[in-house]
Amino acid sequence: MTTIRVHLPGDAADRSYDILCGSGVVSAIGPLLHAAGVCRAVVVADAAVAASHGKSVAASTAAAGVDVHMLTIPAGESSKSIRVLGELWDDLARLAVDRGTHVVAVGGGVVGDLAGFAAATFARGLPVWHVPTTLVAQVDSAIGGKTGINLAGGKNLVGCFWQPRGVVADIDTLGTLPEREFKSGLAEVVKYGVILDPEFFTWLEDHAASLLARQGPELAYAVERSAALKAGVVEHDERETSGLRAALNYGHTFAHAYETATGYGTLLHGEAVAIGMGRAARLAAALGRIESEVVGRQDRLLARLELPISPAGLGPLESDRLIGIMGRDKKTTGGRLRFVLPTRIGHVELVDGVDKALVHQVLEAP
Numbered sequence: 001m002t003t004i005r006v007h008l009p010g011d012a013a014d015r016s017y018d019i020l021c022g023s024g025v026v027s028a029i030g031p032l033l034h035a036a037g038v039c040r041a042v043v044v045a046d047a048a049v050a051a052s053h054g055k056s057v058a059a060s061t062a063a064a065g066v067d068v069h070m071l072t073i074p075a076g077e078s079s080k081s082i083r084v085l086g087e088l089w090d091d092l093a094r095l096a097v098d099r100g101t102h103v104v105a106v107g108g109g110v111v112g113d114l115a116g117f118a119a120a121t122f123a124r125g126l127p128v129w130h131v132p133t134t135l136v137a138q139v140d141s142a143i144g145g146k147t148g149i150n151l152a153g154g155k156n157l158v159g160c161f162w163q164p165r166g167v168v169a170d171i172d173t174l175g176t177l178p179e180r181e182f183k184s185g186l187a188e189v190v191k192y193g194v195i196l197d198p199e200f201f202t203w204l205e206d207h208a209a210s211l212l213a214r215q216g217p218e219l220a221y222a223v224e225r226s227a228a229l230k231a232g233v234v235e236h237d238e239r240e241t242s243g244l245r246a247a248l249n250y251g252h253t254f255a256h257a258y259e260t261a262t263g264y265g266t267l268l269h270g271e272a273v274a275i276g277m278g279r280a281a282r283l284a285a286a287l288g289r290i291e292s293e294v295v296g297r298q299d300r301l302l303a304r305l306e307l308p309i310s311p312a313g314l315g316p317l318e319s320d321r322l323i324g325i326m327g328r329d330k331k332t333t334g335g336r337l338r339f340v341l342p343t344r345i346g347h348v349e350l351v352d353g354v355d356k357a358l359v360h361q362v363l364e365a366p
Helices: 010-015 025-035 050-063 082-094 109-124 135-141 171-176 179-195 198-206 208-212 216-236 245-249 252-262 269-286 292-304 319-326 356-364
Strands: 002-006 017-022 040-046 067-073 101-107 128-132 149-151 154-158 166-170 338-344 347-352
Touching: 002 216, 017 025, 017 216, 025 050, 025 101, 025 128, 025 166, 040 050, 040 109, 050 067, 050 101, 050 171, 067 082, 067 109, 082 109, 082 149, 101 109, 109 128, 109 135, 109 149, 128 135, 135 171, 135 179, 135 216, 135 269, 154 252, 166 171, 166 216, 171 216, 179 198, 179 208, 179 216, 179 245, 179 269, 179 292, 179 338, 179 347, 198 208, 198 216, 198 292, 208 216, 208 292, 216 245, 245 338, 245 347, 252 269, 252 319, 252 338, 269 292, 269 338, 269 356, 319 356
Parallel strands: 017 166, 040 067, 040 101, 101 128, 128 166
Antiparallel strands: 002 017, 149 154, 338 347
16 A cells, blocks of 8 residues: 655645555545544445445445445536536435535546535535545546536536545556546546656556556556656645646646537546647647657557547537637636647646637647
8 A cells, every 4th residue: 555645735734635545445444534533424426336336435434433324426427517416415414414524435536526516515614535436536536626517618617626634546446447437547647747757658658558458566556656746736736826736737628628519428538638638739739839759659658548639530529619618718817728738748838828720720630
């Protein structure tokens, strides 16, 4: 087991927390809750894992002497909605949940974002723990306290920062992921190499086949390194005020537009991110910020991991509509498009005021 500490600075130090990564660590959640003095917990599980991982988390919690109830939400991106959020609030009210009750989110990024937002807002704030069971959640969404739901006008437009009390990332849970979901998560892993760690990017190039085969040591290292990189960014820019944390959104401005335009759930999040990174790299090349070889190197790694690198196959998507969606992105200021773009493998910058004509060109390219 590896423990990664998320150190939150200044007056936030008492909210610092640990990420536990390893094989079989899901059973640690009960003792962790007990050690934190928790008497009552509500497990909120994705329907796809409620009978397996959700049940294991509830059993560990009960065995630790904590009174536990379990709620299930439908699987899929469509659950990040006002309707499902309202149903979850109603369920918490029905259970007479009070501020001493802890919420434990079990599943992927959808349940983490939704349950985290419900916890942040119900009774003006309940403590939340994350037990991520997908690769995307283990390396990204369960870490850092971002919560939210989607609107018809865009993804994650309503939400707040609400740091968890702890994260338990059990590598064994990744063995139950459908192939498409597992590959989707690899896009976020590649992202960390592009934005922060060129040596990690090279390691991914050397171990792509092992990762696709879900080989234990390589998969564990990929999760641990990605989680550590994410933790380091969150420590220095918890609420995206300095611009450092914006780097984590590499490819996401394009990705969220594709997800919104095609209908939530058509693309898995990681698939959209892979396409978005491809578009972002091409935009950076068009601006003269990187050489074409950087684009090609990223494309080759994504292709080796069997991820999409182009929006081809998504059907007709008007660039005007995609740019309109991008205009509602949270990084946009004063109607000016802003993108996270690479200058080399291992470094990106937030670029303001990109010419829309150039964005049209990139969106319409093969």
